[in-house]
Amino acid sequence: MTIEQTLLADDVRVRIFKALADGTRLQIIRTLKESGVEMNCGEVxxxxEASKSNASYHFRTLREAGLITVRKEAQTKYIHLNVETFDSYLPGFLSSI
Known part of the structure; x- marks a missing residue:
């Protein structure tokens, strides 16, 4: 791995750890993991127990860290875990929560 690749991977790790350093966002990850399927933002x-604007902020933070993906269908947004990111950067994390 080159220095540039290492620095890029470290940048991703920093974004992931910052995103997970919040109780509400951990609860969102746990909720999505337990459901096993994508859920709409309102359900999550x-x-x-997050207001719409508060939840939206947390969803954006998780999406930007690559931990969730968002799919829009008409007026509804659906989110699900990006398991590949967890497997690559935090193997075993999802089974621990």
């Missing part, structure tokens, strides 16, 4: 927000 309700289960995590």
């Amino acid at each position: 927000g309700e289960k995590c």
